[in-house]
């Protein structure tokens with residue numbers, strides 16, 4: 001598994017890199033970014049996975065997330081994958097909408113034509129990319145955690161609930177917590193997985209919790225001025241599900257904050273400190 005270096009820049013004593021590789025999972029080239037903090041020769045470091053939202057590539061959080069200072073101080077590797085396969089042969093939304101297809105893989109392995117061939121973002125972020133990163137960066141694979149934003153918050157919570165022994169922490173900014181119940185999610189899960197809603201449950205945080213999935217606890221921030229809060233995000237459904245299942249949830253409703261990277265960059269330091277505590281030792 002070889003990777004090609006697109007760019008590297010020194011930052012906070014570490015290296016911010018962007019890399020490209022040929023993905024077996026998606027059948028396309030994929031680009032991702034990795035920040036490696038300053039570290040002693042031979043050291044193996046904990047890794048935080050960041051899953052991005054609709055319309056994003058690796059670049060949104062890499063350029064606007066303001067995570068590097070905290071990662072450098074805390075000794076965390078930070079990995080940001082793309083949100084979908086891309087390329088001239090990759091099908092997208094029939095109407096070029098922003099919420100399906102390119103930039104909107106929803107972290108599932110599609111079963112429906114014509115998406116099943118390339119849209120395999122679940123396998124990509126939980127299997128192929130972790131192996132690639134472990135083989136090319138100084139990662140301690142026993143110390144991994146995951147966070148994400150919006151569609152990527154959905155991705156982070158679902159990969160954690162389905163792999164509770166792999167990820168020591170999971171947090172989210174403005175996550176879609178019940179995609180089976182909201183317009184963004186219904187469109188995506190129908191398109192990628194088909195109309196049978198039973199197949200959606202393993203990609204729906206609230207449904208996974210209702211069906212018995214467990215995790216040690218979540219940290220979730222939402223902005224009270226987020227235009228998507230009431231129709232698409234519905235954090236109250238996560239609150240109810242976690243409460244019923246006795247899963248610890250710290251849900252912070254941040255007054256005045258919207259859905260943007262101004263919101264994420266304000267609180268990402270808190271999240272990284274929370275992750276670092278759980279990734280110690």
Ligand SMILES: N[C@@H](CCC(=O)N[C@@H](CSC=O)C(=O)NCC(=O)O)C(=O)O
Nearest residue numbers: 053054055056060098150151152260261
């Ligand atoms: N119409 C808007 C909506 C897209 C948007 O807000 N995307 C968010 C993620 S939404 C949920 O997954 C985002 O992170 N955008 C990128 C950014 O850098 O802010 C639009 O097309 O922008």
